[in-house]
Amino acid sequence: MQIPNQETIIALSTAPGVGAIAVIRLSGTESIRIVNGVFHGKNLNVQKSHTAHFGTIREDDSEDGKQGRIIDEVLVTLFIAPRSFTKENVVEISCHGSPFIVQQIIKLFLKKGVRLAKPGEFTQRAFLNGKFDLAQAEAVADLINADTEAAHRAALNQMRGGFSDQIKQLRQELIHFASMIELELDFGEEDVEFADRQDLKDLVAKLLSVITLLANSFDLGNVIKNGVPTVIAGKPNAGKSTLLNALLNEEKAIVSDIAGTTRDFIEDEINLEGVVFRFIDTAGLRETEDKVEAIGVSRTREKMKQASLIIYLFDMKNDSLVEIHRDINMLENLGVPFIKVGNKVDEAQPELYEPLKKDNDVLFISAINKENLEALKNKLVETVNLDNFKTGDTVVTNIRHYDNLIQTQNALIAVMQGLDSDITGDFLAMDIRQALHYLGEITGEITTDDLLANIFSKFCIGK
Numbered sequence: 001m002q003i004p005n006q007e008t009i010i011a012l013s014t015a016p017g018v019g020a021i022a023v024i025r026l027s028g029t030e031s032i033r034i035v036n037g038v039f040h041g042k043n044l045n046v047q048k049s050h051t052a053h054f055g056t057i058r059e060d061d062s063e064d065g066k067q068g069r070i071i072d073e074v075l076v077t078l079f080i081a082p083r084s085f086t087k088e089n090v091v092e093i094s095c096h097g098s099p100f101i102v103q104q105i106i107k108l109f110l111k112k113g114v115r116l117a118k119p120g121e122f123t124q125r126a127f128l129n130g131k132f133d134l135a136q137a138e139a140v141a142d143l144i145n146a147d148t149e150a151a152h153r154a155a156l157n158q159m160r161g162g163f164s165d166q167i168k169q170l171r172q173e174l175i176h177f178a179s180m181i182e183l184e185l186d187f188g189e190e191d192v193e194f195a196d197r198q199d200l201k202d203l204v205a206k207l208l209s210v211i212t213l214l215a216n217s218f219d220l221g222n223v224i225k226n227g228v229p230t231v232i233a234g235k236p237n238a239g240k241s242t243l244l245n246a247l248l249n250e251e252k253a254i255v256s257d258i259a260g261t262t263r264d265f266i267e268d269e270i271n272l273e274g275v276v277f278r279f280i281d282t283a284g285l286r287e288t289e290d291k292v293e294a295i296g297v298s299r300t301r302e303k304m305k306q307a308s309l310i311i312y313l314f315d316m317k318n319d320s321l322v323e324i325h326r327d328i329n330m331l332e333n334l335g336v337p338f339i340k341v342g343n344k345v346d347e348a349q350p351e352l353y354e355p356l357k358k359d360n361d362v363l364f365i366s367a368i369n370k371e372n373l374e375a376l377k378n379k380l381v382e383t384v385n386l387d388n389f390k391t392g393d394t395v396v397t398n399i400r401h402y403d404n405l406i407q408t409q410n411a412l413i414a415v416m417q418g419l420d421s422d423i424t425g426d427f428l429a430m431d432i433r434q435a436l437h438y439l440g441e442i443t444g445e446i447t448t449d450d451l452l453a454n455i456f457s458k459f460c461i462g463k
């Protein structure tokens with residue numbers, strides 16, 4: 001692990017712009033002493049941790065002894081190492097929330113040898129100083145960005161330990177076996193077995209089941225974090241754009257009675273009972289001579305394959321039963337969950353309505369009159385079913401963790417196959433080391449500078 005450098009860093013930690021107050025944060029061994037140099041009111045060097053002090057921040061006195069100009073009246077809060085976010089000395093200066101004041105204060109400290117913090121540097125220091133592991137540090141960013149209850153819960157859960165402990169413990173057990181096998185290799189010719197193969201098999205099986213469970217939770221985790229991409233698909237003029245507008249409650253997409261109006265994707269989000277749905281209105285599905293429309297149609301098919309959910313919208317006024325059944329057939333083959341919705345019930349053909357009514361899965365709406373939209377919304381929420389998350393299970397929401405879990409899974413499968421076919425210890429050791437590597441990267445027991453830079457550069461400055 002790296003020795004954290006002790007340069008003092010500074011950044012505005014509240015959102016930029018005008019506010020009632022702004023909080024500027026400094027971290028580093030010297031931070032309290034440096035702030036004390038410009039703070040007037042008390043001697044900060046002799047104060048206890050977790051105390052707040054009122055005073056002024058002043059520019060330096062001039063050479064001829066004239067008192068420095070007051071920049072602002074502030075409240076300074078002290079956190080003495082190691083009882084702080086970064087485990088270093090941390091000072092938070094609450095000043096008046098004017099960008100000008102903030103700039104003046106930061107400039108003053110830069111003159112004193114403090115440097116501007118890089119994105120995520122406070123959190124990075126917290127990680128390097130052992131405050132929490134990498135997965136927890138990443139959850140800090142998720143927590144800040146969480147805008148639904150479920151996302152918030154998942155991030156908070158992960159920040160407070162989440163699956164980290166589980167992974168660390170399994171990794172320890174695997175390390176034990178790895179060292180036994182490496183020991184066997186040291187004995188070379190002598191054909192000894194320190195690591196009991198059956199025990200190793202049991203352990204790998206246990207690891208695989210835990211890892212698989214975690215990896216599988218990512219589908220749900222991704223929904224929680226990024227919303228559910230939901231494509232509205234159907235024939236031209238079925239009323240897809242009308243439905244999008246009705247769901248969003250705004251005139252987002254152009255509606256017309258000309259078939260083939262929408263040619264590009266129109267997207268927007270709504271939050272239904274804590275789940276974010278990202279609706280995507282598409283070009284109507286049909287064979288067409290029009291070049292531009294044809295591109296739109298082929299892109300619609302692509303979008304449908306990538307969607308988590310499809311609203312299949314058909315036209316109760318104009319479509320035929322044969323067409324509808326053909327489309328439903330096509331959707332079943334696509335393998336993406338879909339909801340069948342008959343639009344324009346206000347002008348439905350009775351001969352269409354009667355047979356379709358028998359199918360309990362079909363919803364009937366009138367997009368133009370906003371009729372029965374509540375039923376559609378309920379159906380959407382029901383289909384995603386976040387209920388299993390509500391039990392408090394651990395959910396993987398971070399794609400980096402997911403990638404590493406899959407890599408670990410592959411390595412463990414190789415170990416298992418190796419054990420089944422009695423391969424030699426050195427090959428076994430290699431696969432185990434792979435698994436250890438990918439597991440270790442999740443929690444940060446194994447890191448590289450590139451990995452860290454990549455993770456923390458995605459944070460905002462001041463975090």
Ligand SMILES: Nc1nc2c(ncn2[C@@H]2O[C@H](COP(=O)(O)OP(=O)(O)OP(=O)(O)O)[C@@H](O)[C@H]2O)c(=O)[nH]1
Pocket residue numbers: 235236237238239240241242243254255256257258259260261262263282283284285343344345346347365366367368369
């Ligand atoms: N009667 C009736 N007409 C509707 C309803 N919903 C939409 N329409 C009409 O159907 C026509 C087509 O609507 P759009 O929303 O543009 O249909 P679309 O599926 O987006 O069509 P394309 O973009 O061309 O694929 C418009 O004239 C709408 O006013 C409805 O519930 N009832």
Ligand SMILES: [Mg+2]
Pocket residue numbers: 240241242253254255261262281282
């Ligand atoms: Mg349209």
